[in-house]
Amino acid sequence: MTYSVKLSVRSLVEYVxxxxxxxxxxxxxxxxxxxxxxxxxxxxxxEEADAAEVFLQTSYLHEDMEYMIEGRCDGLLLRDExxxxxxxxxxxxxxxxxxxxxxxxxxxQAKVYAYIYMEREDKDKVTVQLTYVQxxxxxxxxxQEDVTFQELEDFMLQLVKSYAPYAKLRLxxxxxxxxxxxxxxFPFAAYRNGQRNFAGAVYKTIADKKTLFANAPTGTGKTISxxxxxxxxxxxxxxxxxxxxxxxxxxxxxxxxxxxxxxxxGLFLQSTTITAKDKVCFKEETRCxxxxxxxxxxxxxxxxxxxxxILKNETVMDRTVISDYAQKxxxxxxxxxxxxxxxxxxxxxxxxxxxxxxxxxxxxxxEQKKRTVLLMDEAHNLVDRARGMYSAEIIKSSFLQLSRDFxxxxxxxxxxxxxxxxxxxxxxxxxxxxxxxxxxxxEELVGCLEAFMVQAEQLLAxxxxxxxxxxxxxxxxxxxxxSQFYDERFVTFISVFKSEVSIRxxxxxxxxxxxxxxxxxxxxVFFSATLSPLSYFREMLGGEEEDYVIRMPSPYEMDQLDVFxxxxxxxxxxxxxxxxxxxxxxxxxxxxxxxxxLVFFPSYRYMTDVYERLLEKDPPFHPIVQHPGMTxxxxxxxxAHFDSVEEKSLVGFAVMGGIFSEGIDLKGDKLTGAxxxxxxxxxxxxxxxxxxxxxxSAGKNGYDFAYVYxxxxxxxxxxxxxxxxEEDRGTLVLVxxxxxxxxxxEMLPEEWRDFVVLDR
Numbered sequence: 001m002t003y004s005v006k007l008s009v010r011s012l013v014e015y016v017x018x019x020x021x022x023x024x025x026x027x028x029x030x031x032x033x034x035x036x037x038x039x040x041x042x043x044x045x046x047e048e049a050d051a052a053e054v055f056l057q058t059s060y061l062h063e064d065m066e067y068m069i070e071g072r073c074d075g076l077l078l079r080d081e082x083x084x085x086x087x088x089x090x091x092x093x094x095x096x097x098x099x100x101x102x103x104x105x106x107x108x109q110a111k112v113y114a115y116i117y118m119e120r121e122d123k124d125k126v127t128v129q130l131t132y133v134q135x136x137x138x139x140x141x142x143x144q145e146d147v148t149f150q151e152l153e154d155f156m157l158q159l160v161k162s163y164a165p166y167a168k169l170r171l172x173x174x175x176x177x178x179x180x181x182x183x184x185x186f187p188f189a190a191y192r193n194g195q196r197n198f199a200g201a202v203y204k205t206i207a208d209k210k211t212l213f214a215n216a217p218t219g220t221g222k223t224i225s226x227x228x229x230x231x232x233x234x235x236x237x238x239x240x241x242x243x244x245x246x247x248x249x250x251x252x253x254x255x256x257x258x259x260x261x262x263x264x265x266g267l268f269l270q271s272t273t274i275t276a277k278d279k280v281c282f283k284e285e286t287r288c289x290x291x292x293x294x295x296x297x298x299x300x301x302x303x304x305x306x307x308x309x310i311l312k313n314e315t316v317m318d319r320t321v322i323s324d325y326a327q328k329x330x331x332x333x334x335x336x337x338x339x340x341x342x343x344x345x346x347x348x349x350x351x352x353x354x355x356x357x358x359x360x361x362x363x364x365x366x367e368q369k370k371r372t373v374l375l376m377d378e379a380h381n382l383v384d385r386a387r388g389m390y391s392a393e394i395i396k397s398s399f400l401q402l403s404r405d406f407x408x409x410x411x412x413x414x415x416x417x418x419x420x421x422x423x424x425x426x427x428x429x430x431x432x433x434x435x436x437x438x439x440x441x442x443e444e445l446v447g448c449l450e451a452f453m454v455q456a457e458q459l460l461a462x463x464x465x466x467x468x469x470x471x472x473x474x475x476x477x478x479x480x481x482x483s484q485f486y487d488e489r490f491v492t493f494i495s496v497f498k499s500e501v502s503i504r505x506x507x508x509x510x511x512x513x514x515x516x517x518x519x520x521x522x523x524x525v526f527f528s529a530t531l532s533p534l535s536y537f538r539e540m541l542g543g544e545e546e547d548y549v550i551r552m553p554s555p556y557e558m559d560q561l562d563v564f565x566x567x568x569x570x571x572x573x574x575x576x577x578x579x580x581x582x583x584x585x586x587x588x589x590x591x592x593x594x595x596x597x598l599v600f601f602p603s604y605r606y607m608t609d610v611y612e613r614l615l616e617k618d619p620p621f622h623p624i625v626q627h628p629g630m631t632x633x634x635x636x637x638x639x640a641h642f643d644s645v646e647e648k649s650l651v652g653f654a655v656m657g658g659i660f661s662e663g664i665d666l667k668g669d670k671l672t673g674a675x676x677x678x679x680x681x682x683x684x685x686x687x688x689x690x691x692x693x694x695x696x697s698a699g700k701n702g703y704d705f706a707y708v709y710x711x712x713x714x715x716x717x718x719x720x721x722x723x724x725x726e727e728d729r730g731t732l733v734l735v736x737x738x739x740x741x742x743x744x745x746e747m748l749p750e751e752w753r754d755f756v757v758l759d760r
Contacts (some may be wrong), residue, residue: 003064003065003066003171004067004068005065005066005067005068005167005170005171006067006068006070007067007068007069007071007114007167008071009056009069009070009071009109009116010071010109012067012069012103012112012159012160013105013108013109013112013159013168015162015163015166015304016108016159016162016163017105017108018102018105018300018301018303018304018388019300019301020298020299020300020301021290021296021297021298021299021300022288022290022296022299022300022332022335033354036424037089037135038088038090038138039074039088039090039132039133039600041133041138042074042075042086042088042092042131042133042140042487043074043075043088046075046077047077047078047079049078050075050076050077050078051075051076051078052074052075052076053073053074054072054073054075054076054117054191055070055071055072055073056070056071056072056073056113056116056117056120057069057070057116058070058115058116058119060156060160061158062157062161062164063164064169064684065164065168065171067115067160067163067167067679068243069112071109071112071113072553073085073086073113073163074086074087074088074131075087075088075129075131076117076538077129082126082127083117083121083123083126083127084126084127084128084129084144085110085113085114085117085126085127085128085129085141086129086131087106087109087110087113087128087129088131088133088319088719088756089103089106089130089131089132089133090132090133090135091132091133091134091135091461092134092135092136092454092457092460093134093458093461093462094134094458094462095132095134095139095140095141097462098132098141098252099757100143103130106130107128107130107145108155109146109160109266110128110129110154110403111155112130112156112159112467112622113629114126114128114147114152115149115152115153115155115156118149118152119149119753123149123243123385124148124149125146125147125148125149126146126147127143127144127145127146127147127170128144128145128146128147129144129145130142130144130257133665135454135457136412136454136455136458149282151299152410152486157321165308166304166307169308169311169312169331169483170311170343173268173270173311176268177234177235177268177269177270177345178234178235178237179268180235180266180268181231181232181234181235181236181267181269183266184231184232184234184261184262184266184267185265186224186228187224187228187258187261187262187264187265188221188224188261191551192219192221192555192734193555194220194552194553194555195220195225195555196581197725198214198216198220198222198225198226198550198552199225199226199228199229199305199551200229200350201214201550202225202226202229202375202525202550203230203232204231204235204546204548205523205524205525206229206230206233206238206373206522206523206525207233207238208523209522209523210523210546210547210548211518211523211524211525211543211544211547211548211549212483212523212524212525212526212527212548212549212550213379213527213531213534213541213543213547213548213549213550214525214526214527214531214549214550214551214552215527215528215529215530215531215532215534215550215551215552216527216528216529216531216550216552216637217529217552217553217554217555217720217749217751218529218720218723218724219554219556219724219726220529220552220555221554221722222377222527222528222529223251223254223255223257223258223377224258224261226244226375226377226525226527227242227255227258227259227262227346227375228258228262230242230373230375230525231262231267231269231346231428233373233696234269234345239371239372239373239522239523240346240368240371240372241344241345241346241368241371241372241373242343242345242346242347242372242373242375243346243347243349243354243372243373243374243375243521244346244347244348244349244351244375244377245349245350245351245353245354245374245375245376245377245378245380246348246350246351246377246378247350247351247382247385248377248378248662248663249663250664250665251377251378251663252348252349255348255377256271256273256316256318256348257344258314259271259315260316260711261475262515263315263316268315268682269315269345269346270311270314270315270317270343270344270345270346271316271317271344271345271346271347271348272317272320272322272340272341272343272344272346272347272348273317273318273319273337273347273348273349274334274337274338274341274347274348274349274350274353275319275322275334275519276334276350276750277334279319280319280322280323280333280334280337280652281332281333281334282323282326282327282333283295288332289465293332293335294330295326295330295331295332296332298330299331299332299335302329302330302331303329303335303336303339304328306325306326306328306331306336306659307327307336307339307340307343309325309328309329310322310325310340311340311343313559313714317337317344318584322336322337323342337608338361341353341361342361348572349379351382351385351389352389352404353377354374354383354517354521355386355389355513355514355517355518356389356480357389357390357481357485358389358481358755360479366520369521369522370520370521370522372521372522372523373521373523374518374521374523374524374525375525375527376524376525376526376527377527378528378662379526379527379528379531379537379541379662380528380530380531380717381528381539382514382519382526382541383510383537383541383710384710386507386510386513386514387492387506387507387508387510389508389510390482390485390503390510390513391482391505391506391507392475392478392479392481392482392483392504392505393475393479393501393502393503393504393505394449394476394502394547395500395501395502395503395504396421396424396425396428396499396500396502397499398468398471398472398475399417399418399420399421399424399452399472400417400421401468402414402417402468402469402472403417403418403421403465405468405469406469407490410455410459412454412455412458412459413452413455413456413459413469414677415455415539416448416451416452416454416455416456419448419451419452419453420445420448420449420476422448423442423444423445423448424445424501424503425501427442427494427503428496428501431494431496431497433496433497433498434495434496435493435494435495435496435686436493436495437491437492437493437686437690438491438492438494439488439491439740440489440492441483441486441492441505442492442503443543445503446480447485449476449479449480450480452476453473453476453477453480456469456476457473460473468493475542478501479505482507483503483505485507485513486505487512489507489508489509489510489511489512489692489694490505490506490507490508491506491508491694492504492505493506493686493687499732504527506687506690507695508690508691508694508695509540509695509698510540510542510550510559511539511540511541511542512542513542514541515542515544517544518542526541526543529596529716529717529720530713530716530717530720532712532713532716532747532749533709534549534551535745536704536705536709540611540705553568553750554749554750554751555726556723556726556728556751558751558754560723560728560729560730561722561723561729561730561731561732561751561752562730562731562732562756563731563732563733563734563752563753563754563755563756564731564732564733564734564755564756564757564758565733565734565735565736565740565756565757565758566581566585566617566733566734566735566736566758567736567737567739567740567757567758568581568582568735568736568737569736569737570602570606570677570678570679570735570736575609576609576733578628579609579610579613580613582610582677582735583610583614583617584736585675585733585758586599586610586614586619586621586675587614587617587619587620587621589673589675589731589733590620590621590651591620592620592651592730593672593673594672595598595649595650595669595671595672595673596641596642596649596650596651596652596666596669596670596671596672597621597650597651597652597671597672597673597674597675598651598652598653598654598660598671598673598674598675598718598721599651599652599653599674599675599677600654600656600661600674600675600676600677600718601653601655601656601677601678602656602677602678602680602681603655603683604627604628606654606678607625607626607653607654607655608625610653610677611623611625611653619651620648620649621648621649621650621651622641622646622648622649622650622651623651623652623653624638624641624651624652624653625652625653626638626648626652626653626654626655626658626659626660630659635659635660638652638660639660639664639666642666642671643670647713649672656676656677656678656680656714656715657680657714657718658716660718660721661714661717661718661721662717662718662721664721665724666721666724667724667725667726667727667728668727668728671721671722671724672730672731672732673722673730673731673732673733673734674718674719674721674722674730674731674733675732675733675735676715676718676719676732676733676734677735677736678735678736679708679711679712679715679736679738679739679744680710680711680712680713680714680715680718681707681708681711682706682707682710682711684707688706688707689706691705691706692705692706692707708743712744712747715734716747716749719732719734719752732752733758734752734755739755740757
């Protein structure tokens, strides 16, 4: 029996010819900014009989495997009786530094295209050509080699033989996966209320290649309700890969645990978890330099062995497992996890690996994306996260310092950094010392930044390791990248303070960009306990009218949660008068309903004022307080206080929308209740007001879109900390008179609406 595997020319040659070190994430062999332009410049010089971007495909049989290899050849040059296969590479390096032997992988890529063409056209001989283009000067350098079909047949055999162990292992694991999925059962004795419907909706979404928006309250079992049907869909070949995306470490752990549960039921499925580089780095400093890091030095010489080893022996490849194998094979654990992501059946990672144009998976080809499922946990977070992904900021001082550092050292960097600084000075003179929002992007600055990046990249490619230059290069690169998306959904913030000037391209509405990225994937499931109002999130996350929508009922009984409303005004102008009543209410609550509480405030200042007033009263509980910039260890210490139930009540003071208002799980007696002070409105400022005006001009309720809906989402998240299991009972106090108005009452979950109003 013959088995088929499909791969690109680039994937094949890069797997076999990988060698060398990881260097600061900076790849000097292909320009990050001018590559496409360089290709097009060369291709425009082709003669009439020549062809550019020629699709080539072949089927190569080796042993019991059929390799479907395809790709696009940069150039096919037809001159008289001769044929030349042209492979174009743009570079910031000085062309004098590049020799015929510099990059074997480039020759390999061109030779594979030549083999496919010769096989198709029954040719015995062609010329293979490498064309290097210097992105700054436009200078070109070419190398040529005449090759015969017999030579390339031998070359292809060696290439495929080198790739075969990986291909066979992946095929073996795939067959094992699909066999196991057919028999794997739901890993719990029974479905919770509504859980079967949720899982069914997810499966239908994947099968129909659609988008689903699911508001699934706490306790619905969101993780297993999405992963289980997605796994089943893989087994029935309705998809090939799963991305489980989330912003929180706890949610990544939940996904890993769900896969482990299914593994215990017989599932064989390989998943990898991607953890941030600075959290998994083995070195004291996160510096990807071969001279400093032995795990970066020679990484590509060892990575194939590491990948084969772990894929032979592991399924749930979490942070610990990846670190163990990385140590064993002496490879960077972060880069290792990225390489594993392309081989794994499921990838658990942050949203940015799919949606951020600066860090997303570049080797996941369009055809693979169409067979990939996106499961987006806590999707309410994605709106603001996407705004950050599609925004960028640069500051004047970085370029001023570089112009000083490189004066007399490197004319190109000095000249272009000075030009950028001069553009900042023009904007400073125009706007004065203030912050302004302008609808247009400073076009002249874009050109100056592009010129700077060409010079900086050339110097960095030559081996210069200037840290400030590298950092500023990437900041400029991000800014220019985002400038390419700029339209009416963006605004430019220009801030001037003394000698400093910052220019931020801010994405007010990320819906279009989220849609454009998401539609490339086979199916998408957005889910959260607080995807409410659903219409708002569907619009902001790039949804369409025909998308599927499901609202799950709470699996808990109404009497598990006692809800109270204290009708005080917590508006900024009234906060001073509210401090005393809130302090009295907290003392009364802890006295009548002793236990562990979390109290959420809209700001640190408001929280501190209430906390200090309580200290004056000698409260009947033990208070602990969140403070800005808590380390991971300090967060764990804060939460550890809730692990024990003491005679004296415990009250934790925290900020709404902060680290303790979502993504924490305090079940049973660990948390008795929560108090939410205010309706969570974001702080009034230029950014939010600009967003309000934008949405208003787009025919929406601008105030609701910019303030009310994001604020209430924070309220819902904070309140969701109380009831986490079927056994939990608790108390929720909502402090604000606006909760009694129709608008806010309609946004409350059904199980919160049967509340008792406390005396003022």
